[in-house]
Amino acid sequence: xFFDVDVEARVGAHDIACRFQAEDxxxxxxxxxxxxxxxxxxxxxxxxxxxxxxxxxxxxVLFDHGEGIxxxxxxxxxxxxxxxxxxxxxKRVRANLLYGAPDRDADPDPQLMEVLGIGPLxxxxxxxxxxxxxxxxxxxRALLSDPAFLLLDxxxxxxxxxxxxxxxxxxxxxxxxxxxxxxxxxxxxxEAERLATRTIEV
Amino acid sequence: MLTGAxxxxxxxxxxxxxxxVLVMLPIAFALAYLLARGRFPGKILLDGLVHxxxxxxxxxxxxxxxLAFAPTGPLGRIIEALTGGTVLFRxxxxxxxxxxxxLPLMVRAMRLSIEAVDRQLESAARTLxxxxxxxxxxxxxxxxxxxxxxGTVLGFARALGEFGATITFxxxxxxxxxxxxxxxxxxLQIPGTDATVFRLxxxxxVIALAALVASEMLARRAGRGQxxx
Numbered sequence: 313x314f315f316d317v318d319v320e321a322r323v324g325a326h327d328i329a330c331r332f333q334a335e336d337x338x339x340x341x342x343x344x345x346x347x348x349x350x351x352x353x354x355x356x357x358x359x360x361x362x363x364x365x366x367x368x369x370x371x372x373v374l375f376d377h378g379e380g381i382x383x384x385x386x387x388x389x390x391x392x393x394x395x396x397x398x399x400x401x402x403k404r405v406r407a408n409l410l411y412g413a414p415d416r417d418a419d420p421d422p423q424l425m426e427v428l429g430i431g432p433l434x435x436x437x438x439x440x441x442x443x444x445x446x447x448x449x450x451x452x453r454a455l456l457s458d459p460a461f462l463l464l465d466x467x468x469x470x471x472x473x474x475x476x477x478x479x480x481x482x483x484x485x486x487x488x489x490x491x492x493x494x495x496x497x498x499x500x501x502x503e504a505e506r507l508a509t510r511t512i513e514v
Numbered sequence: 515m516l517t518g519a520x521x522x523x524x525x526x527x528x529x530x531x532x533x534x535v536l537v538m539l540p541i542a543f544a545l546a547y548l549l550a551r552g553r554f555p556g557k558i559l560l561d562g563l564v565h566x567x568x569x570x571x572x573x574x575x576x577x578x579x580x581l582a583f584a585p586t587g588p589l590g591r592i593i594e595a596l597t598g599g600t601v602l603f604r605x606x607x608x609x610x611x612x613x614x615x616x617l618p619l620m621v622r623a624m625r626l627s628i629e630a631v632d633r634q635l636e637s638a639a640r641t642l643x644x645x646x647x648x649x650x651x652x653x654x655x656x657x658x659x660x661x662x663x664x665g666t667v668l669g670f671a672r673a674l675g676e677f678g679a680t681i682t683f684x685x686x687x688x689x690x691x692x693x694x695x696x697x698x699x700x701x702l703q704i705p706g707t708d709a710t711v712f713r714l715x716x717x718x719x720v721i722a723l724a725a726l727v728a729s730e731m732l733a734r735r736a737g738r739g740q741x742x743x
Contacts, residue, residue, distance in 0.1 A: 359637050385640035398638040402656050411652075412642030457642045 314461070314493045315339065319355050319365035319375075323348070330355075330514060331365075336493035337509030338483070342501070347514045349497040350395070353463045356495070357392045358385035370460050370493070391459030391492075395466045397446035399438035405449055406434040412457025420456055427485055428452045429478075444475035451482065455490075462486070464496040468503055483507055516713055520697075524717050527693040530605055531673035534613035535620070535666055542617055542669070543662060546624035567679075568618040576682025579611055583683070607684035608691040612676045616669035623668055627661020628654070660733045667729035671722050694718050 318331040328348035332341075341349050354360035356367055358374065361382060367375040374383050399408050409420045409430075425431040428448045438446060447467065454462060467483065468476045484507065487494060498504055504511050516524065545564055549557065567575050583590045583601050593601060601607035631654050639649045677695040684691040686700060698714050701707040 357641050359640070384645075385637070386643045386645050388641075389643075390641050392638070392641040394634070394638060396634070398632075398634055400635060400639075400653060411639065412644070453642065 313368075314370055315356075315495060316366070316368040317352070317356065319352065319362035319367060321348075321351060321355060321360060321362045323351050323360070328352070332512045334495070334510060334512065336491075338487045338494040338496060338507055340504040340508035340511045341495065341497045341514050342504045342508075342511050343499065343514035345499055349499075349514050350465055352514070353392070353465050353495070353497055356388075357390045357463060358383060358388050372460075389458070389460040391454035391457055391462045393447075393451050393454050393462065393464045393467055395469060397438070397450040399441075399446055399449060399453070401438055403438075404434070405430070405436050405438065405441070408438065408449060409434070409453050409456055411453060414458055420452065424452060424455060427489075428482060442475075443471055444478055447471065447475075447479055448482065451479075451486075455486075455492075459492070462492050462494040464494060466498055467496065468498070468500070480506065516717070517710075520710065520713060520717075522689065523692060523694060523697045523714065524721075526605065526689065527674055528721070530609045530612055530693055531670050534609040534673045535616060535670045537609070538613040538617055538620060538669065539662075539666060542620035542665065543624055545617075546621045546628055546665075549621065550625045550628040564621050565618045567615050572615065572676075572678025573682050575614065576611060576679035579607075579614065579679065579683040583607065583610070601684070603684055603687050603690060605690050608676075608680050608693060611679040611683045612673035612693075615676050615679050616672045619672050620665040620669040623665030624658065624661050627658040627664070630661070631657045663732045664729050667725045671725050674718070674721060 313333050314336040315332070315334040317333070320327070320329045322328070326348070328351050330348060330352045341352065343349055351360055355362050356369065356374070362375060362377065364377050365375070366373065366377065369388075373379075373381050374388050375381060399405075400411065403411070406420065410416045410418075413420070420434070422431070428451060430445065430448050430452055433441065433445060433449065438449070441449065451467070464483070468479055471479065480503070483494075483496075486492060487507070487509070496507065545560075549561055549564070580602075581587050583593070585591070585594055585600055585602075590600060590602075593599070601610060635653055635657070636649050639653050644652065674693070675695060676693070677699070680691060680693065681696060681699075686692055686696045692700065694714055694717065698711055698718075701711045701714070
C-alpha cells in the first residue's frame with residue numbers, strides 16, 4: 313500500500329474528512345470543487361495540519377496524531393505541483409528548477425528538459441512564460457527535487473486545449489516512464505478517465 | 515559653490531544620516547518582520563511604541579533621549595561604562611536622534627513589503643525541501659527588498675531633515691551636531707547670511723531628491739524581477 317491516508321481537518325467553517333488507500337501508479341482524487349481535495353493534498357504535503365488521523369506514504373509515517381508525529385514539509389520528500397505554478401519571480405527558470413535539487417550547481421537533467429520541452433527556457437524570467445510553459449517548469453522543479461511521490465493539483469485547469477494536450481502527454485510519460493507514484497486531483501471526468509490507474513471519489 | 519565650512523556641514527549631515535540608517539536597518543527589518551508575521555501578546559503596544567516618534571512632538575522625543583542618555587540616565591551609564599564617554603553634544607548622539615526619528619518610516623515601508631510577499635511561494639519552497647531559514651533567505655528576504663530599499667531611503671531623507679529631537683537632545687554644536695537644518699537655522703539668526711542659507715537649502719533639496727530618485731530606480735528594477743543591489 314503506497315498511500316495510506318486517513319485524515320480529518322477543519323478549514324474555515326468546513327469539516328473535511330478523507331480516507332483512502334492506494335497502490336502506486338497514478339491515483340486520481342475525483343470530486344466537485346470544494347470537496348476538500350486540495351486540502352487533502354496540503355495535509356499530505358505538510359502545509360495543513362490535520363486534527364486527527366494518519367498519513368503514511370511509501371511505508372514512511374508523515375503524520376500520526378496518536379503518536380505525535382508531524383514531519384515538516386521539507387522532510388516529506390514530496391513533489392507538489394500546485395494549481396498555480398508558484399514559480400519564484402525573482403529567479404530565472406534555471407534557478408527555479410534547481411531550487412530543490414540535491415546538487416544546485418549541476419545543470420538540470422537534459423532528458424527531463426527534453427520530456428518537458430523546457431530546455432530553451434532556462435535563462436528566461438518566470439513572468440515571460442506562457443501558462444503552459446510555467447506549468448511545465450513547475451512540474452520540472454518538483455521532479456528535480458528528488459521526490460518520493462508527486463502531488464498534482466488540477467494540473468490541467470486554466471489551460472487552453474492545445475496546452476492541456478501537451479501537459480496530459482507529459483503526465484502520461486511520467487506515469488509510464490518514470491514510475492513515480494502520483495496522486496492527482498481533478499474535477500474533470502475526462503481527465504480522470506484518461507490518466508488514472510484508479511479513481512477515488514471524494 | 516559651497517565654502518569649506520559648508521561642505522563640512524554637508525559631509526557631517528551625510529555621515530550622521532548614513533550611520534543612523536545603516537545601524538537602524540537590521541533593527542527596523544526585525545521589527546517589521548515581527549509586526550508583519552508575529553502573533554504575540556502586546557503586538558499593538560509594540561506597534562504603537564515604534565510609531566511614537568512619528569506622532570510625538572520631536573522636542574519631546576529629544577527630551578526623552580536626553581533623559582535616557584544623560585550620564586546619570588540608564589543608557590548613558592551603560593555607554594559611559596563601556597566607552598568612558600558620552601553621546602551628548604557628539605555626532606554619535608545626533609545619529610541616535612536621527613535613527614530614532616527615522617525608525618517608524620523604515621518599519622512601515624518594510625512591513626508593507628513583507629506582508630506583500632506571497633506566502634504560497636514560501637509553502638512551495640518548503641515542499642521543495644527548504645527549511646524555514648533557507649526560505650527566509652532565498653524567498654522572503656529578496657522579495658521584500660523593494661520595501662527595504664524604499665524604507666531605507668525614506669529613513670535617510672527623514673534623518674537628514676531631523677531638527678527638533680536633535681537640537682533638544684545634543685544641541686547645536688558646529689562640526690559635531692550641526693547638520694544642514696541646524697546650520698540653516700543658525701544662519702537665519704544672523705543678518706546678511708541669505709546667500710549661505712540659500713546654498714545650504716539647495717544642497718538639502720539636491721540630496722533629498724537624489725535619494726528619492728535612486729530608491730525609485732531600485733524599486734523599478736526589483737519590480738521587473740531583477741536583482742537589486
